[in-house]
Amino acid sequence: MNQDTGLDALLTEVGPRLKRLRQQRRSTLAGLARATGISVSTLSRLESGRRKPSLELLLPIAQAHQVPLDELVGAPPVGDPRVRLEPRRVGELTVVPLSRQPGNLHAFKTVIPATRTTPDPQPHEGYEWFYVLSGRLRLVLADQDVIVQPGEAAEFDTRLPHWFGSTGDGPVEMLSIFGRQGGRMHLRTRPRDS
Template identity: 45%
Template sequence: MSELDQVGPRLRAVRKARGWTLDDLAKRARVSPSTLSRLESGKRQATLELLLPLTRQLGIRVDDLLPDEARDPRVRRPEIREHGHIVAPLTLEDSPVQTFKVTYPGGAALPELRTHDGFEWLYVLAGKLRLRLGDQDLVLTRGEAAEFDTRVPHSLSADGAKPAQIISIFNTEGARIHTHLTDAVLDPTEQ
C-alpha cells in the first residue's frame, strides 16, 4: 500500500475518532458526502484542494494523514570511553527518555556529590555500585535497582577493585548531564 493509498483510511479514522458522520464532515468542509466517501475508500485521488478544507475542519495537518517515514530502529551511537569509564547509548538520540549502559572502573574514588535537574533510574548488571545519595551511602549489587531525584546530592562509582556495570535511564535533562565526562572521572552529575 502506497503512502497516498493510506490517506483515505487515515482520514476516515480521524473523522470517526471525532464521532462525525460522513455528512457531518462533508457539510463542515463544503464537499459532497459522495466525494468524501470515495476519498476515504480510495476510489478518489487525494488532492491538496480537497484535503485542505477537510484537515482544517478536523484540526489536523495534511502531513498527519501520511504514514511516518520508516526509519531504522537500531541504535548505532558510539560508546564514550574515557578514564576507564564506558558509556554506551542504548536509545536513539531523539528518544524522550535516554538509556545508557555505564561501566565504572574498579578502584576509582567516589566523585564529590553533585546536583542537577532530572530524574534517574538505574539497574546493576554486574559488580557493586556505590551510590551516595544525600546522607545515605549505599552499595547496590547485581540485580538491584534504585531511582532518585537528581536534585538530591549524589555520586556514583564502582565499590571495590572490580568494575560495576549498570543500566541508567534518565529524563532528557538528566541524560544531557550524564553523558559528559570530566577530567578525572565520569561525573554523572555535572557537565
C-alpha cells in the same frame, strides 16, 4: 506518545542541532547565509526555534554542510530498529547510548572502572533510574551511602547531591534511564553497612 507529539519533539530539536553542526564546522551565520542564499535572520530564527524548519530551508543547509538531511532532523534510520552502539568516554566512565530518539528520556549502558571510588556528590536537574548488571555499585545520595548489587535497581531525583562508583572490588556495569523531569526519590536498595 501520539504522532503529533513525536513530530513536535523532533522539530524542537532541529534548531539546536543546526546550531551545533554550524559551530562544529566553525561556520558563522553570515558564511552559511552566503553558502545557502538564506538570510542571516532566517538562519538565526531557525537555530533558536523561532522559525519552523521546512524542506526549502533544510535542503540548502544540508548541502552546505555536506550532511544527509536525516542528520539535520535527527530522523531514525528506516527499517532497522537496532541502535548502533557507539561508546564514548565521559571522564572515567565509558558510556554507551542505547536510545537515539529526541525527547526527555535517554537510556545508557555505563561501565564504571574499579578505580572510581572517591565520592564527589553533585546535583543537577533530572531524574535517574539504574539497574546494576555486574559488579557492586556504591551510591552516595544526599546523606545515604548504599551498595547496589547485581540485579538491584535504584531511582532518584538528581537534584539531590549524588555520586556513584565502584566499591573498589572491580568494575561495574549498569543500565540507566535519565529523564529531565523532576520526581520524588525512591531508593530500592539497602543502606551500606558502616
